Amino acid sequence: MEKYKMFIYKEESANDLPLPHYKTDGAAGMDLYAAVEKEGLTLKPGERILVPTGIKIQLESELEAQIRPRSGLAVNYGITLLNSPGTIDSDYRGEIKVIVINHGSEEFKIERGMRIAQLIVSKVIKPNIEIVEDEKELEKSVRGKGGFGHTGEKN
Incomplete structure (x- = not known):
């Protein structure tokens, strides 16, 4: 496995x-902690x-970090x-x-040191861009121009 810094x-x-770190060997994300004041913040519905x-972080040039929600906060509190x-x-x-929103029906207190989000580091692929003069130069696909919900799948 390729290692990056x-x-x-x-x-x-x-x-x-705590610094962000992986909780288990199989974890994809590192927890980010709320650096709010001691009294915390209350987020209304x-x-x-x-x-x-x-x-603050520094990543190697071929990497990006993504900030993602924590599933426990989402399912338990609507955060x-x-x-x-x-x-x-x-x-x-x-x-x-991190931009936190309360989709729940109750006020939610963000306390200092709370695990508030996850940080995922991924490799970025930057393709060479080639301009085509006519859309017919794009290969046809089964889906074609179909947009949202076009596949007709219900599940």
Whole structure:
């Protein structure tokens, strides 16, 4: 398996929080922790908020990081992420923040150190782009121009 490096800088505001890490050998994502103030944040139903994680990363140029929701927060509380998955490009050096929304019916408290999202690192493939002058130069497919729901599959 090819190994890549990810460098992490932890801001002073997150000194007491764990670094992102894989919980098991089979885990695809690393947890990100909420670097909110001690009193936390309360998210009302329908409300969205930007939650800091207190970390900055550097990825090798052929990588990207994706920010994804945590399934437990989604199923138990209706808490998920907007702009999901969020993309962190290899040349971004700012603090990672996640856009959290409350789709639940109750207020939700985001506490300091809470596992708020997952960070997935993936390889980016950048194809050579070739322009065609006529759409007939694109190979035909079974689906063709059919859009959303075009396959007719119910499940």
